[in-house]
Amino acid sequence: MSRTLTYREALREGLDEELARDPNVVLMGEEVAQYNGAYKVTEGLWKKWGDKRVVDTPISEAGFIGMGIGASMLGVRPVMELMFWSFHSVAFDQLVNNAAFVRYMSGGLCNCPIVVRGPANGGTNVGATHSHIPEALFASFPGLKVCAPATPADAKGLIKAAIRDNDPVYVMENTLLYGNTGEVPDPADGDHVVPLGLADLKRGGSDVSLIAHGRSVIHALGAAEILQSEHGISAEVLDLRSIRPLDVDAILNTVARTHRVVLVDESKPFGGVSAMVATIIQEHAFDELDAPIRRVCSIDAPAMYSPHIEPEQLPNPRRIVEKVLAMG
Amino acid sequence: MPARAKTKPAVGFADSPVNQTLTAEQKIGLYAQMVRIRRFEQVSLKHYQAGKIGGFLHLYIGQEAVALGGISLAGPDDHFITAYRQHGHSLAVGMTMAECMAEMFGKRTGCSKGKGGSMHLFAPDKNFWGGHGIVAGQTPLGLGLAYGLKYLGREGCCMCYLGDGAVNQGAFHESLNLASLFDIPVVFVIENNGYSMGTSQVRSSAYTGCLAKRAEGYAMEWDTIDGSDLYEVRAKTHVAMERARKEHRPTLLEVGTYRYYGHSIADANHKKYRTPEEIENYKQHHDPISVFRRKLMEEGVLDDARAEAIAKEAADEAAAAVRFAEEAPVPTVDDIATDVYWETDHGTSASKIGWHFFHDRSVPG
Numbered sequence: 001m002s003r004t005l006t007y008r009e010a011l012r013e014g015l016d017e018e019l020a021r022d023p024n025v026v027l028m029g030e031e032v033a034q035y036n037g038a039y040k041v042t043e044g045l046w047k048k049w050g051d052k053r054v055v056d057t058p059i060s061e062a063g064f065i066g067m068g069i070g071a072s073m074l075g076v077r078p079v080m081e082l083m084f085w086s087f088h089s090v091a092f093d094q095l096v097n098n099a100a101f102v103r104y105m106s107g108g109l110c111n112c113p114i115v116v117r118g119p120a121n122g123g124t125n126v127g128a129t130h131s132h133i134p135e136a137l138f139a140s141f142p143g144l145k146v147c148a149p150a151t152p153a154d155a156k157g158l159i160k161a162a163i164r165d166n167d168p169v170y171v172m173e174n175t176l177l178y179g180n181t182g183e184v185p186d187p188a189d190g191d192h193v194v195p196l197g198l199a200d201l202k203r204g205g206s207d208v209s210l211i212a213h214g215r216s217v218i219h220a221l222g223a224a225e226i227l228q229s230e231h232g233i234s235a236e237v238l239d240l241r242s243i244r245p246l247d248v249d250a251i252l253n254t255v256a257r258t259h260r261v262v263l264v265d266e267s268k269p270f271g272g273v274s275a276m277v278a279t280i281i282q283e284h285a286f287d288e289l290d291a292p293i294r295r296v297c298s299i300d301a302p303a304m305y306s307p308h309i310e311p312e313q314l315p316n317p318r319r320i321v322e323k324v325l326a327m328g
Numbered sequence: 329m330p331a332r333a334k335t336k337p338a339v340g341f342a343d344s345p346v347n348q349t350l351t352a353e354q355k356i357g358l359y360a361q362m363v364r365i366r367r368f369e370q371v372s373l374k375h376y377q378a379g380k381i382g383g384f385l386h387l388y389i390g391q392e393a394v395a396l397g398g399i400s401l402a403g404p405d406d407h408f409i410t411a412y413r414q415h416g417h418s419l420a421v422g423m424t425m426a427e428c429m430a431e432m433f434g435k436r437t438g439c440s441k442g443k444g445g446s447m448h449l450f451a452p453d454k455n456f457w458g459g460h461g462i463v464a465g466q467t468p469l470g471l472g473l474a475y476g477l478k479y480l481g482r483e484g485c486c487m488c489y490l491g492d493g494a495v496n497q498g499a500f501h502e503s504l505n506l507a508s509l510f511d512i513p514v515v516f517v518i519e520n521n522g523y524s525m526g527t528s529q530v531r532s533s534a535y536t537g538c539l540a541k542r543a544e545g546y547a548m549e550w551d552t553i554d555g556s557d558l559y560e561v562r563a564k565t566h567v568a569m570e571r572a573r574k575e576h577r578p579t580l581l582e583v584g585t586y587r588y589y590g591h592s593i594a595d596a597n598h599k600k601y602r603t604p605e606e607i608e609n610y611k612q613h614h615d616p617i618s619v620f621r622r623k624l625m626e627e628g629v630l631d632d633a634r635a636e637a638i639a640k641e642a643a644d645e646a647a648a649a650v651r652f653a654e655e656a657p658v659p660t661v662d663d664i665a666t667d668v669y670w671e672t673d674h675g676t677s678a679s680k681i682g683w684h685f686f687h688d689r690s691v692p693g
Contacts, residue, residue, distance in 0.1 A: 026479065052479070058509065063468050063502025070409075070472020070486075073457060076479050093465050093499065106450035106458060107441035108667035142668045142685070165678060166670040197682020245682030276686070283688055 001186045002153075008178040010152035011041050011117075014159040015079065017187065019049050022077060025163060028055045028064055029081030029118075038083045039119065039178055061091035065116065069098050069168075072114045079163055085120035085172055086132040099168040100143035115162045120148070120172035121215060122266060122303045123314050131303030133266050135172045135213070136273045139244040145196055146243040148172040150217035152182035154241055157194025165196060174215045197245030201254070205236030208324055209254040211277060212264035213240040216296075216315050220264045223320035233324060243273055251277060252285050259290040262323050264315050269297040291327050296320050342623065344563035346401060352629045358400055358558060359624055360638045362392040362617045365416045367642035368425050371650060372415070372432060372446075376593055380653075381432045383445050384592040388416040391585040393616035394519050396420045397561025398487050401569055402455070405477060405484025409457040409470045411491055412447035413519075413587075421456040423449065425649035435656035442659045443667060463524075464490060464497030467516065471503045474514035478576060485513040485572035487565075493524025495539050496532060504580065508546045513572035515565070518582040519555070525591040526601045540582035548578055555585030556614035559623070586610040 005013065018025050031038045033046035033056040046054040057064040061082065068078030082088065088095055095116065102110045122131040139146040145167055149155040155173065162169035185192045202217060203224050210220040217239040224235040238254045240247065255261055261281060263274035274295045281293055299313045312319075341347060350358075369387050376385045388395070395416040399408060402421070410417045418428055423439060431438025432446045439449050448459040457473060460466035470488025477484045494500050495518060507514050518539055524532050533539060543550035549571060553564045561583060568579035588607060590598025599607075624630035665687070666672075671679040 024479075058502075058505060060502035060506060062499045063471070063506045066465075066468020066499060066503070067472035067475050067506060070457075070469035070474075071476035071479060072472070073452070073469070074407075074473055074476035074480065076476045093462055094468060097462055097465055098460075098469060102458070103670065104667050105440060105444040105448040106452075106667075107439065107443050108673060109440070109450045109452050110457065111670050113670075142665075145669075161678075166674075166676075195678060195681045197678075197684075242682060245684045246686075247682045280686075284690070 001189060002183040003186060004181050005152050005184045006178065007152045007155050007180045007182070008039065008041050010156035010184050011159055011173065012043065012045065013184070014156040015042065016045060016048070018160055018163040019045065019053055024075060025077045025079060026053050026055060027079050027081070028057055028068055030057055030059055030083050032056060032081050037081070039175060041178070042081070061087050062094050065091045066094040066098060068114050069094060069102070069112055072112050073102070073110050077113055077163060079115040079117065082116060082118035084130055085118050085134055086130045088132065088134055095138070096141055100141045104143060111166060112168050113166045114168045115171060116168070117159065117162070117171035118173060119175040121174040121176060122298060123176050123310060125305055125307045125310055127305045128302035133298070135243050136267050136271055136276065138170050139273065140271070143168070145169040145245065146172065147196055147241060148214035148243060149241060150177065150214055150239050152180065153184045153192070154194055154200070156184055157192050158196070158241065160191070160193045161196050164193070169196065172214065177215055177218070194241065196242045197247055198242065199247035199250035200239045200241055201236065201250070202239045203235070203237040205234040205258065207234045207258055208260040208262060208327070209238060209258045210235050210262050210264055210320065211238045211240065211251060211254065213243060213273060214266060216264040216266050219315050219317050219320060222317035223324070226317060226321050227324055231325065235324065248280055248284070251280060255281055255285045255288050259288055260327060261289070261293045262320065262327070263293065263295045264320055265295065265297050266314055267297055269295065269300050272297055294323050294327060296323050341557060341559035341563040344559070346562050346566040347559045355624055355629050356634065358396060359620055359630060360641070361396050361420060362558070362620065363638050364425070364642045364645065365392045365396070365419050366617060367639070367646045368419060368428070368649070369415055371646040372429070373593065375650065381446065382434060383447070384412070384594060385446055386413040386592045387587065387589040388413050390588045390610060390615065391519060391521060391555065392416050393558040393561050393620065394517070394555045394583045394585050395489065397558055398517060398565040398569070401562060401566050403484060405482040406569065407455040407457060407473045407477070407484065407486045409466050409473060409486065410459065410489035411463065411466055411494065412459070412461050413491065414447065414449060414459050417489065418449045418451070418456065418459070421451055421454040423451050423454065423456070425645050426652040429649040429653040430656045433653040433656065434658065435653055436659045436663065437656040441663065441667065464494035464500040466490070467494065467500045467503040470516070471507055471512055471514050474507070474512045474572070475510065478513055483573050485515055485569050487515050487517060487569070489517045489519055491524065492518055492520040492522065492529055492539060493532065495542070504543065504546045504548060507578035508548045511576040512578055513576045514578045515568045515572055516578065516580045517565070518580070519585055520582050521585050521587045523591070523601065526595065526597050528601065538582055540580050543580035548580055550580040550582070553581060553583040555583040556616045556619050558616060558620045586614065
């Protein structure tokens with residue numbers, strides 16, 4: 001039996017279950033405890049678990065993320081919230097040089113089982129500094145793992161997998177998805193964990209593959225509906241869910257089924273997730289393609305503030321439909 | 329430029345509780361450790377200049393008492409972390425010269441399998457967490473190790489060493505604030521050798537009195553230490569470690585010390601930004617090994633014959649470490665992509681799902 005939960009509630013349920021499962025799991029971040037979370041993801045968890053397990057930090061991203069990394073080397077399992085992933089830049093040395101590389105530089109002697117989570121998206125009219133979409137950036141560092149759930153069920157399953165993973169996992173959520181609802185399996189029916197590295201075919205189709213992650217999956221599903229009803233084109237939608245590790249088999253399988261690919265990616269085009277996926281497809285499935293790979297990314301400029309026009313900078317169903325129709 | 333002492337001792341530091349209980353053999357052991365550290369680095373320098381060691385080489389020569397003083401006080405739940413001038417700390421925690429030298433030679437049997445080098449030596453089994461290359465980047469980690477100790481309910485502390493160049497980095501100040509705010513059992517130790525690379529303390533830091541006094545802004549205890557006196561380092565560091573272990577309160581220590589060589593051996597200007605007289609004065613009057621040797625001889629604990637034997641043992645150990653490093657195997661190309669992920673190294677079920685690595689091995693080249 002499943003229930004309908006919001007993406008936010010699903011994340012919270014996942015965090016709550018992991019707090020219950022492992023006494024070394026500790027939530028940290030700005031406003032996560034007494035304020036109940038800037039986006040209310042952690043609402044009620046401080047009241048339930050107390051000061052030791054849910055910790056309000058000052059606005060010191062380098063300090064508290066580095067602190068979590070250090071504690072994780074001793075066996076604590078910190079789950080740290082960035083109020084926005086956009087704030088990664090002030091903690092970059094900790095997120096990369098320490099979290100990603102300490103295992104390598106110690107020849108495997110150190111271990112860094114941390115989770116850093118928070119929203120990473122544009123589309124909320126907050127300007128370029130608060131609209132970073134850094135999944136490709138962090139996935140480019142060996143030693144890190146990155147995932148970006150699109151649905152409530154995947155949000156819960158992936159946050160649980162991330163917490164149980166013994167490597168640093170960066171979970172990229174989305175403020176525009178927090179209120180979305182969806183079916184989430186009932187805890188009474190067993191532990192709902194979505195493994196990292198496993199994509200999910202959100203819609204089957206035969207004419208074109210739309211490959212996306214995060215909120216772009218929702219847009220791809222919207223576009224697929226229009227393509228079917230208005231143009232008679234059968235699009236399938238593959239949700240990557242995890243960026244690194246990446247489900248390359250699922251990517252190659254969908255290419256082999258439809259022979260046409262549009263990559264939908266809220267990243268900027270240069271070095272975005274879709275750039276990597278395109279490279280993999282041409283390296284491993286070149287002969288399967290009946291047309292060049294096309295991409296719908298954010299328009300290549302810093303994030304636009306204007307609420308009138310920002311939606312057009314990001315992927316949206318109209319842009320995806322136009323791109324598919326232009327493939328001929 | 330040794331920091332000004334905040335407090336004058338009523339008695340000599342040799343008579344402080346942690347030093348008074350030392351046996352003659354323990355004192356000789358401390359002396360021998362400093363001699364080992366220096367000899368290891370002198371031999372490292374020779375092989376760096378011969379091209380056997382790559383990258384940078386940041387020597388600790390002149391600063392030996394600083395690391396040894398604190399580390400010699402370690403209990404079972406005390407942990408240590410430092411920056412890139414780290415050979416002294418590595419040997420003081422009990423790492424072998426051989427594993428460290430092999431690492432610097434880039435060999436597979438080095439402590440980090442040839443993946444870290446001189447700046448990244450680790451021994452978690454000895455509570456030693458490196459070895460970090462970015463100035464002040466290790467300070468939040470030291471804070472976190474101490475946070476972890478408190479979280480896990482262990483009575484210990486983390487000694488987090490940093491250079492005087494690190495005191496102006498934001499991560500350090502964030503760490504001080506969090507340490508005091510959260511009552512974290514950490515001791516930050518500024519190893520003040522007077523220069524952040526080629527920039528002297530007065531040209532890089534704004535302060536009143538001394539750098540450690542900045543702790544007052546964070547409601548944190550602080551003290552200054554003469555780093556040429558091993559007894560003083562031990563006596564004052566002990567107070568800070570006990571404060572951390574028993575009261576969960578952090579301390580900021582500033583240890584005045586000096587490095588005879590440049591920032592690294594690649595520092596071409598190290599004789600330009602300071603005078604030969606300054607270097608010579610420290611060697612003559614403040615060298616931690618000479619100072620301690622003189623004290624032990626005055627105490628009747630050490631004589632010339634024993635000191636010579638210690639020097640020879642250190643030289644022999646260093647020579648053997650070089651032989652080990654020379655003969656050790658080099659890493660293979662296949663080794664490049666191990667020790668990246670815990671899950672793939674352990675072949676777990678999670679590691680079997682999806683691609684973790686993206687180098688294209690399907691075609692040669």
